């Protein structure tokens with residue numbers, strides 16, 4: 102199909118074999134790209150393997166919209182069987198690697214096997230080589246980026262891991278361009294397990310689109326439309342950091358390991374403080390809504406901030422200033438640790454210390470102690486050894502009811518929204534296909550706008566609708582979802598872009614169906630890989646049901662377990678899944694996934 | 704006195720983050736906001752409860768108006 106290179110580059114690090122394969126047109130039609138391609142490949146090729154063994158594979162996947170001259174299109178999906186959760190794992194990342202992969206003539210790069218020695222991949226159009234990375238191994242992501250840029254050019258697309266990924270710490274992510282990160286469920290550890298330090302991409306070709314003239318015309322209008330939006334100037338000043346004040350106002354800021362939803366030092370680290378500290382701004386390729394705000398941290402180093410990281414390393418740990426949080430965030434990026442999971446792990450340790458469950462003394466807001474913990478977690482040493490597999494595993498090891506306040510779903514740490522008084526958002530976390538991440542359905546704004554305390558079916562329908570658009574379409578197209586809501590960029594643009602690129606008209610109804618197919622296959626994947634998988638995996642942490650916050654306007658409110666359960670049943674019903682959250686035979690048949698049912702014994 | 708708090712880009716439209724408006728009797732919210740104020744994709748909470756631009760505001764109420772966002 103036009104708009105795709107139609108090619109997958111397969112690199113086997115065990116035997117050094119590199120091959121080009123055709124991507125069947127049926128896969129483009131049925132799975133669109135990005136996340137869709139990733140789950141299809143994992144379903145077909147990665148069965149019942151140890152995620153950190155050479156049998157696992159890591160997929161760098163783009164969609165028809167990725168890397169195009171279109172708003173916020175410089176994204177790609179990195180996916181694998183997750184070593185953090187044991188199920189499907191992915192994340193999107195804004196990177197020049199997306200543009201270069203497409204221009205080099207591939208939609209997907211798949212890496213399998215394991216190199217004997219540290220290596221990195223260098224791909225330049227037709228040329229692909231596995232190169233020695235001994236000089237890079239052990240270096241942090243900033244130093245490694247510098248070195249690779251020196252070697253291969255500043256504009257290369259570079260994806261890399263830090264020392265924590267090398268050390269197989271399961272909350273390690275993949276970094277690019279000194280601060281862009283993606284692949285929360287341990288994608289950095291998967292690269293580390295293959296001795297793969299980095300992927301460097303350079304492409305000089307062009308993407309074979311159906312109608313480039315039309316696309317150019319659309320792009321010009323679309324970029325202008327975004328710039329003209331009323332919300333645009335404020336977005337450019339604060340980006341996602343405006344969410345900080347929003348969450349504090351709505352009592353959903355993650356505070357003290359999600360015990361509270363409001364923070365007494367919020368005025369020291371909200372978007373207005375960011376505006377004062379900002380020294381530079383960065384963004385993903387092709388984006389005119391750059392949202393990477395660079396500040397000088399407390400030691401004067403540059404650190405890129407966004408809301409999630411600040412929420413999890415700030416109020417969640419009781420830090421008092423944004424400059425301190427910036428330093429912690431910079432450390433997370435240097436080590437290649439996912440800042441969200443890291444904030445959750447440290448919050449968990451602080452609470453364990455307060456409760457006397459660990460020997461170490463680390464109190465809320467202990468800035469020096471937190472820096473030490475980051476190093477220990479990155480190395481997997483000292484008390485950090487407890488956190489190498491995330492909070493779920495740490496709580497299992499610790500016992501003493503700590504699972505009630507280990508903030509995760511399916512093993513992935515909850516990102517920066519406290520849901521004691523947001524049952525719809527709790528459901529969005531519960532049913533997210535990778536574990537507790539917000540990218541699939543940020544229903545919280547809609548529920549605050551309507552009736553945040555209700556547990557009705559309409560709310561559940563909204564979760565599904567957002568998942569279809571965000572987790573289904575945006576993750577597979579693959580482009581950034583932020584222009585849509587943050588500056589009200591019209592959704593009706595996307596079928597037009599797709600038509601100009603591929604030559605086929607697909608309306609939102611069809612795009613929803615593709616999203617449903619992807620979700621059903623991801624569900625089946627969880628079931629196949631974890632036979633014990635059932636509805637209990639779709640519950641948010643006990644804390645939201647059991648312990649209400651003690652501060653703020655909404656103190657005393659918590660999620661009602663029975664009513665949550667009812668919402669979950671409605672959710673399954675709408676999706677055509679059984680009461681254990683497994684797609685029924687009829688649903689799989691309807692979505693053209695009939696073959697799948699055999700492997701999950703339906 | 705009605706206290707109105709604005710969040711996000713709505714501060715650009717209102718020109719302030721917070722203001723107090725004196726009204727003698729209940730009035731629809733839209734009558735005490737700038738005429739250019741958006742009517743879509745916003746969240747209006749009146750004493751913490753969802754409302755809209757047509758909702759009547761009494762002199763002692765507090766209003767928070769914020770944009771619909773989609774997360775970090």
Ligand code: SF4
Pocket residue numbers: 173174175195383384385388389390391392393581582583584
């Ligand atoms: S809005 Fe932000 S995250 Fe999205 S593409 Fe632009 S810079 Fe990247």
